[in-house]
Amino acid sequence: MPCGxxxxxxxxxxxxxxxxxxxxxxxxxxxxxxEEKWQALWEKNKTFKVGEAGGKxxxxxxxxxxxxxxxxxxxxxxxxxxxxxxxxxxxxRGYNVLHPMGWDAFGMPAENAAIERxxxxxxWTYENIAYMRKQLKRLGFSYDWDRETAxxxxxxxxxxxxxxxxxxxxxLVYRKNSPVNYxxxxxxxxxxxQVEGGxxxxxxxxxxxKELTQWFFAITxxxxxxxxxxxxxxxxxxxxxxxxxxxxxxxxxxxxxxKLEDGTGMTIFTTRPDTLYGVTFMVLAPxxxxxxxxxxxxxxxxxxxxxxxxxxxxxxxxxSEISTEKEGVFTGxxxxxxxxxxxxxxxIGNFVLMEYGTGAIMAVPAHDQRDFEFxxxxxxxxxxxxxxxxxxxxxxxxxxxxxxxxxxxxxEHFNGRNNREAIPVIIDYIExxxxxxxxxxxxxxxxGISRQxxxxxxxxxxxxxxxxxxxxxxSDLPVRLPLDLEVTMIGRSPLxxxxxxxxxxxxxxxxxxxxxxxxxxxFVESSWYFLKYACADYREGPLDRQRVDYWMPVDQYIGGVExxxxxxxxxxxxxxxxxxxxxxxxxxxxxxLLTQGMVxxxxxxxxxxxxxxxxxxxxxxxxxADTARLFCLFASPPEKxxxxxxxxxxxxxxxxxxxxxxxxxxxxxxxxxxxxxEYQGEDGGLRQLTHRMHKTIKKVTEDVExxxxxxxxxxxxxLVNAIYRYIEKEQEGxxxxxxxxxxxxxxxxxxxxxxxxxxxxxxxxLGMKAELFDNLWPAYKESYVQEDRITVAVQINGKLRxxxxxxxxxxxxxxxxxxxxxxxxxxxxxxxxxxxxxxxPNKLVNVVCS
RNA sequence: GCGAGAGUGGCGGAAAUGGCAGACGCACUGGACUUAGGAUCCAGCGGGUAACACCGUAGGGGUUCAACUCCCCUCUCUCGCACCA
Numbered sequence: 001m002p003c004g005x006x007x008x009x010x011x012x013x014x015x016x017x018x019x020x021x022x023x024x025x026x027x028x029x030x031x032x033x034x035e036e037k038w039q040a041l042w043e044k045n046k047t048f049k050v051g052e053a054g055g056k057x058x059x060x061x062x063x064x065x066x067x068x069x070x071x072x073x074x075x076x077x078x079x080x081x082x083x084x085x086x087x088x089x090x091x092x093r094g095y096n097v098l099h100p101m102g103w104d105a106f107g108m109p110a111e112n113a114a115i116e117r118x119x120x121x122x123x124w125t126y127e128n129i130a131y132m133r134k135q136l137k138r139l140g141f142s143y144d145w146d147r148e149t150a151x152x153x154x155x156x157x158x159x160x161x162x163x164x165x166x167x168x169x170x171x172l173v174y175r176k177n178s179p180v181n182y183x184x185x186x187x188x189x190x191x192x193x194q195v196e197g198g199x200x201x202x203x204x205x206x207x208x209x210k211e212l213t214q215w216f217f218a219i220t221x222x223x224x225x226x227x228x229x230x231x232x233x234x235x236x237x238x239x240x241x242x243x244x245x246x247x248x249x250x251x252x253x254x255x256x257x258x259k260l261e262d263g264t265g266m267t268i269f270t271t272r273p274d275t276l277y278g279v280t281f282m283v284l285a286p287x288x289x290x291x292x293x294x295x296x297x298x299x300x301x302x303x304x305x306x307x308x309x310x311x312x313x314x315x316x317x318x319x320s321e322i323s324t325e326k327e328g329v330f331t332g333x334x335x336x337x338x339x340x341x342x343x344x345x346x347x348i349g350n351f352v353l354m355e356y357g358t359g360a361i362m363a364v365p366a367h368d369q370r371d372f373e374f375x376x377x378x379x380x381x382x383x384x385x386x387x388x389x390x391x392x393x394x395x396x397x398x399x400x401x402x403x404x405x406x407x408x409x410x411x412e413h414f415n416g417r418n419n420r421e422a423i424p425v426i427i428d429y430i431e432x433x434x435x436x437x438x439x440x441x442x443x444x445x446x447x448g449i450s451r452q453x454x455x456x457x458x459x460x461x462x463x464x465x466x467x468x469x470x471x472x473x474x475s476d477l478p479v480r481l482p483l484d485l486e487v488t489m490i491g492r493s494p495l496x497x498x499x500x501x502x503x504x505x506x507x508x509x510x511x512x513x514x515x516x517x518x519x520x521x522x523f524v525e526s527s528w529y530f531l532k533y534a535c536a537d538y539r540e541g542p543l544d545r546q547r548v549d550y551w552m553p554v555d556q557y558i559g560g561v562e563x564x565x566x567x568x569x570x571x572x573x574x575x576x577x578x579x580x581x582x583x584x585x586x587x588x589x590x591x592x593l594l595t596q597g598m599v600x601x602x603x604x605x606x607x608x609x610x611x612x613x614x615x616x617x618x619x620x621x622x623x624x625a626d627t628a629r630l631f632c633l634f635a636s637p638p639e640k641x642x643x644x645x646x647x648x649x650x651x652x653x654x655x656x657x658x659x660x661x662x663x664x665x666x667x668x669x670x671x672x673x674x675x676x677x678e679y680q681g682e683d684g685g686l687r688q689l690t691h692r693m694h695k696t697i698k699k700v701t702e703d704v705e706x707x708x709x710x711x712x713x714x715x716x717x718x719l720v721n722a723i724y725r726y727i728e729k730e731q732e733g734x735x736x737x738x739x740x741x742x743x744x745x746x747x748x749x750x751x752x753x754x755x756x757x758x759x760x761x762x763x764x765x766l767g768m769k770a771e772l773f774d775n776l777w778p779a780y781k782e783s784y785v786q787e788d789r790i791t792v793a794v795q796i797n798g799k800l801r802x803x804x805x806x807x808x809x810x811x812x813x814x815x816x817x818x819x820x821x822x823x824x825x826x827x828x829x830x831x832x833x834x835x836x837x838x839x840x841p842n843k844l845v846n847v848v849c850s
Numbered sequence: 851g852c853g854a855g856a857g858u859g860g861c862g863g864a865a866a867u868g869g870c871a872g873a874c875g876c877a878c879u880g881g882a883c884u885u886a887g888g889a890u891c892c893a894g895c896g897g898g899u900a901a902c903a904c905c906g907u908a909g910g911g912g913u914u915c916a917a918c919u920c921c922c923c924u925c926u927c928u929c930g931c932a933c934c935a
Contacts, residue, residue, distance in 0.1 A: 031907075150863045197932090239930080242854060246931055253935080270935060283935095319933090349933095356934045360882090363935090369851090370933055443934055564930080634875070635862060641861055641928090662857050701864090711864065714874035721874090724891095793870040800870055838915050846867050848915050 027667075027765070031624025034761040039140055044705045047771060048100055052550045055106045059095035061087045062530055062590075064567070066129035067104045068150075072600040074136045074606055077561065077616050077641070078440030078632040078642060082596060082709065084141045085633065088753035091142075091706050092777035098551050099142055100533035103129050106157075106456045106522045108186055108202065108714040114487035119456040122483055125152055135616065139625045140756055147536040151525035156532065157457035158478035159542035160524060164460055165471050166581050172218045175469065180448055182210040187492075188452045189214060190519065190836050192445050193247070193566050197579045201566075215459060216446040219573045223248055223442040226572055235592030237639070243564040249443025254427050255358065256436035258282065258335045260346070266290060266335055269357030269441055274419040274427045275364040277411040278385035279835030280375065282335050282346045283328060283361050284340070286311040287354035291331075294346065304348060319350055326374045338435045342413065349374060357441055365401065372401040385410050386419045447522040449569065451567050454487055454494040456519030462514040464506035479515070493517050494668045526567050527574035530554055530589060542583060548584045558638075561595040568593070594707060597641035606644065614644060620684035627653040628754035633754055634713045656758055659720060659751070663744060669737075670766060675745050676738030678784065685729055686739055687788060692722045693743050694784035700750050701777070709754070716750050719743065741766075749778055793844040794819050796828045807836050812839050819845045 042048065052058075063083040066076055080439060085393070087099040091239035110121035129150060136143070160510075167173045179269040181190040185205040189212060194201045219226075227248045230241045253271035266282065284291045286308045295304035307329040310318065318324060327350035351370055352361055362552075365386045375382060382395035385740050388406040409416045414422055428438045450459065453790055458479040460472035461846035472479055482501045487494050495501050495517040506513035521774075525629060534551040575589040598605050619628045631652040636642045679690040696719040703712035723743050731740065745768065752759040752773060765771040786808060792815065794802040802824040806815060816837060825847065832849040839845050 243930060246853070249931095249934065251934075268935080272935075275895080321863095321933085323935080351935095353932045353934070361935050368935070370935075373933095441934075443931095542934060561929085637863085640856095640863090645862065645876070647876055648862065655887095700853095706866085708864095710862095711874075714864075717874055791870080795870085795916075803870070836915070838869095840869055840916095844916085846869080846915055 009325075025665045026661070029657055029664070029758075031400070031626060031758070033443045035140060035625050035757040038757045038760050039137055040140075041094065041531065042140075043137070045146075045771065046146070048099065048144050049146055050096060050144050052547055053096065056094060056393070058551060059089065059090045059556075060098045060534075060554045061556050062100065062554045062558070063532070064557075065102045065104050065108055065529060066126055066132065066528070068132055070128050072132050072420060072616055073565040073646070074614055074616060074632075077139065077619075078599055078638075079558060079560070079596055081629040081640050082135065082594070082707075084629070084756075085709055086558075086705065086707075087142050087754040088554060089777070092749075092753065092773050092775065094777075095774045098147075098533070099144060099534070100147040100149075101136065101141070101143040102147075102529060102533065103132075103151065104526050104529070105129065105150040105152035106519075106525055108453065108455070110455045111453060111487055111835075120483070121211050121487060122152070125150075125455075133846050136618055139629065141615075142431060142756075145535050149288075149532050149536050150257055151457075151522075151529060152481075152816050154480060155480050155539070156167050156529075157481075159524070159532075160477055160528070161460040161472070161477050161521065161580075161673070162474065162542055163528070163578070164520070165474060165477075167217065167577060168461075168471050170580075172221065172577060173215060174218065175213060175215050177211060177213045179209045180212050181207045182212070183207055189448055189450055191523075192450050193447075193569065194523075212450075214276070214448045214450040215446050215461075215516075218575070219447045219570075220442060220444055222573050222576055223444045224250070224440070225576065226444075226569065227442075229572075229588060232810075233588065233593075234713065237391040237561075237593060237595055240564045240568065240593060240595060241563065244569055247444060247475055247565045247569065249441075251441050251443075253439060253441060254430060255439045256362065256430060256434050257791065258336065258338060259360070260294075260333055261343070263296075264290070266346070266655070267436075268362045269356050269359045269439060272364070272367070272416075272423075273430065274336070274408065274411075274423050276339050276362070276365045276426065277386050277414075278364040278366045278383045279337055279342070279344060279362045280365060280383055281344050281363045281371075283352050283371075284331075284346065285350040285352040285354040285359040286348055286350065287527050288352075288611075289357040290360070294331040294333045297826060298330035298632055301329055301339050304331055307348060312539075324350070326370060326377065328374060328378065330378075332777075338433075340644035345380070347374075347378070347402075355445065356443065366395065366398070367401055367403055369401045369403065369423070372398075383410055401425070406687055428519065447521075447573070449524055450518040451521055452483075452493045453519055454481075456494070456522060457481070457518055457525065458496075458517055459516045462504055462506060462513050463516065464509060464511060466511055467506055467508045467513075470506055470508055476507065481519075482669075485672065485841050493519070495519070523567060523570050524574070527570045530557075530571075530577065531575075531578070531584060543578075545583065545585070546577045548583070552584060553586045553591045554588055556592045556594065558589040558596060560598070563593070569745045575631055594638060596638045597636070599642045601646060612804065619649070623649065623653045626656055626758045630713070630755050632725040633709045635710070637710050637721070655717060655720075656755060659747065659757065660762065662720065662723060663748070663765060667765050670741050670744065673737045673741045675748070677742045678736060678780075681735060681737055683736075684738060685726060685731060689722060689739055689743055690784050691787055692719055693746050694780040696783075697746065697750065697778050697780035698785050701780070702723050704753070712750075713754060716747060719747055719750075723747070731763065745797075749776060776831075790842050792842070794822060794825060795844060795846040796825065798846060799846060801825065801828055808842060812841075815839060815845060819847070 027315050063079050063081060073252040091097045105125050110125050113124045114121045115118055154495060164173060181195050182202040183190055183205050185203050186200060190207060195207050199206055227250045229243060230245050233241060252536055253269055254273050255267050255269050257268045258268060293613050295301045326349060328347045331346045331348060334343045334344050337344060363371040365371040365380065365382045367386055382398060384393045384395055385408060386406045387393060387409045388404060393402055397803050405420050408417050408419050408422055414426065414510045427438055458481055460477065460479045462470045462472060464470050465476060482498060485494055502515045502517050504513050505513050529544050538544040544651050571589055575584060576587060577588055578584045604610045604612060606613050616628065628651065634652055635648055679686045696715050700712045700714040701739060748759045748763050760770040788808055790808050791803050791805050791807050793800055802822050804818055804822060806818060829847060832848060834849045836848050
């Protein structure tokens, strides 16, 4: 064979071989032929179509749908391979499994393609979808393609507009002018969640602040619930819940009303009322309405105004940098501490944020590092009110704030108390005196959803000079995204340049009016697509409640951890809104979440910019889909990063060849044999194989249940190795051959969810029912899982010295007898005093001696 | 700085509940079969030793008959948040 032709994989390399038993030329493993064959069959028979029929328990398995960027990448292959194992496995366990796929089809790259290559975003998107659908089918994933949904379809976004209007009616959508995050490169606004370390989540460009009128979803109305329910999601990774909790940032505290000398009120938020007696100055955010007003008429006026101006021109990411020097300016005015009547100066400071709390703080330099730094710089006094046990704090010599707990001092009648315990007491006191109130503050901000882009769902609102903001009537939905326009740059949304779109009449006064030309954030679409899947063909309304109730919640969601606070938080919010609107029965959409790791190569995440991508197409062409899937599943556990290895792929291909030969080599002799799964005779080899088979079934079942897919595969490999060893011993006889067939069938069934094509083909060759896999997962018997004879470890003083092979469940006395008769044991305990002997049944014996 | 997670052979990774560290795979070494082998099969494979001994799960201490696993301290890496009052 001309194998040196450079392709690397020497076709299948065994055309000239023949079966050792039959002498008949064996069928070569041709992954592409069998993969096409089975995929065609699954498609024709609609093998993966599901309905809402009763009888079986439902199981909704969902993987995060892809953005149709052009081609799938290895991350998708991994994500969807993991999902496919679970979907097929659950079906084999008798569940009615919903396993859908669709497209997160609105978004910026489509517009970029339009600008760069002159192709229309819609065309580009649908072409990509067509190609990627083909790729997914080539990988053999068990999706019910009849439920496929693309979010850029009118039938989809129409109902999103409908939901927007419902939310508007309920006050969950509002419009406001505010400083927003803006990415110059993407030419659009970003929500807080979409800014990563001051940069755009998509393109990495530094985000600037811009004043714009925007539509907001009132996610903060659900802040508390979203926070509290984090503790009611045991099926989610701790890490993700932590990130969500951090993001929502719930903190308990108190608002205290300070008064200026002239009686002007100034309310601050603090979580540390126990330090109220240590307040030596106050600080306002530069954007605080009082800031520019307070200094009027004082000698400080000029300085204050120029400081505010200076801060305004600073970029926000610079200002929020922790290393940025704390700066401020005195307003020339004083406030009165409501607890002790102290007169304290009011400053304006760059480190106080208008967005959090009340935009004003009380400063306690003794016990807050930021306040301390500010006080040092401006020579402000420090008053200690919390004293640690072991030392006395001296304000003159302190080099940093004391932020830990201790005993209260300088705090009038609170002196001597532990500060933590005093907090609620002080708050009670404040409330009784009418000086303030308990509050809870959140870091979470409302979700700004306006995007100054074309390729998104139009916001269904009309602006009329006479009537103001008028929602589009339900009967006028959908507000179609016009396709007859050319997408060029730059500056504003193409819709704002398209009169045919924005010119309209006011629904209430019939006068001339203008449509909203912003579109919705694409994260809105992904916030409810999982509900659409449940009733994809439903046309009479947004969702078919009955079917949604049947399938929801999603039993298992699988996707990348990068959406821990974006998509996953938005979806939890949106699902709650839809629940309140009566469209969904459940509160939380995703019961269990699995976050899979990244695909790494040469020490970096696979990405075009790093130039270390492996193209799934290439992989499938060279090895076939089953090898691609197997490697992704075997190389590391799902939640960890996967280190790509070309040699590892070879190994996976080799294993499939080995399984193929196991069957194809002896298919003739195996065909006439009936499978045997239990053996109770005396032959050691047969007993061994029976044991191995049952042990493997148990192990694989348990491992798949807890997503340890790599070890599940490893144990199937062990079974295959055991079968080869068994064959080598030339087992003859009806039992021996039946058991061989039983073990082989077990391999094919256990391996099916991982590599469905290869195993289906081999099953068919053996005359098994290859296509119907419902309820086919094998059971094991515990009695066979146990081994007859067990190797017991023998330790002297905790060190392994020998092992011995004994009958299972041997009694302790006999075991000890065996152990003490071992040569090595005798040698080691010679002349020593035996203190005790520890016996762990069927495991180990430890002899403790002097 | 705060929070979370991780550190095991040459490499990817195994070891629910403390009980033979290194399963499985890759790489490597030797052998078999071969015109050939980058196919396949067999054997070996943490360090160390002639063989033992001995040393090994980031480092140091501790609990225990027994620690990758539990407790304390230190170091390193990854991720998230980062002036949130």
